[in-house]
Amino acid sequence: MSETTPVARLPIELRTEALEQLLIERGLVDPSVMDKFIQTYETSVGPMNGAKVIAKAWTDPEYRARLLAGGTAAIAELGIKGPQGEHIVVVENTPQRHNVIVCTLCSCYPWPVLGLPPSWYKDPAYRARVVRAPRAVLAEMGLELPAETEIVVRDSSSEVRWLVLPERPAGTEDMSEDELAALVTRDAMVGVAKVKTP
């Protein structure tokens, strides 16, 4: 029996360079615009934005109420908005009820508050399994939830984007908003971790 020899795939790095060259030559892409775009997502758009939102909600009860009633507008009060943040819904995690966010169909993620998604969020194992066995998936990621905590998995299947308001950890009563923001992690705002007491 004869088998065809598999054709080696061209390296993706080189194909990326090739597409970039072709589009620049045609005047369709400006490399300086590309650089600026990349720099924005490497430095200015990331979980530090969401952390500011969470820290404010922890310290300002009226802001917290506005945030839970209408996430997009309350987040925009802090000057945070942009692509993939058209309609953000904020849900609160409590000892009784724990929300965890996924996008099983692609990797939809609230960019303005969390930046671009991390590798585990985009990985097929997370996309496939968290809607099937969330308790086991969270345990593999290092979060063991008590049996009595209800789990709600949010599959982001439209342009609605979800942000988790994590529980404020004990022992942080005297901390300032900035100090609190430094404690808030990306993983806690997706619901695969809790914010830890420092």
Place this chain on the structure above:
Amino acid sequence: MNRIADLGGTEGWGRVKTPTADEPVFAQEWESRAFALALLSMGRISGRNLDAFRHALERLGPDDYFKDGYYGRWLNAAELMLVESAILAPGAVEARTRRLRGEDVAEPAAPEPNKPDYAPTAAGSLRTVDEPPAFAVGEVVRARDTHPTGHTKLSSYLRGHRGVIEMVQPAALLPDTHALFLGENPQHVYTVSFDSRELWGADAEPFEVSAELYESYLEPVS
């Protein structure tokens, strides 16, 4: 048909990756270039029709979807859309790639662009719908047991199952037709909550799954 991206509840993927706090935004430099190229090319073709981009992602072969990773599949989908819009000739990227590594191959001539005849009625995906929502918070509904062959946001693991309307979200254009440049068809969108035992059987661990479903994906349960 269950499309390549329709992963919810599928088996065989192994353990999830452990998060690390200091993961860089882009693991390698080419990923950042692919990210920017995909988004900027989308603007050149369709004024950022994200649904058309997702539809392109879902039409990639398994190697192009999985083996090149997340930004690799973005690059592959961008190339597919650029070729379909006749902005690039078929094989243009491959020919240039081979030349970049020193092979003496001819490059195809640039074709005459043939972009989709498309203009969004507004920025973004949110729209207004004159009719009131067909379903109310607390109402029991069923996700239709349909098997569309094109783009849809109705995941296969939800089809045919009963859920409860948890929230009414702002109306939005319908990805199923928008992805194919067949019209915006705005609809009401609902966050529908499903019981895990409804989805995965009586032995499943108890939890809830919610998803955003467009009005035409749902039917009343009487």
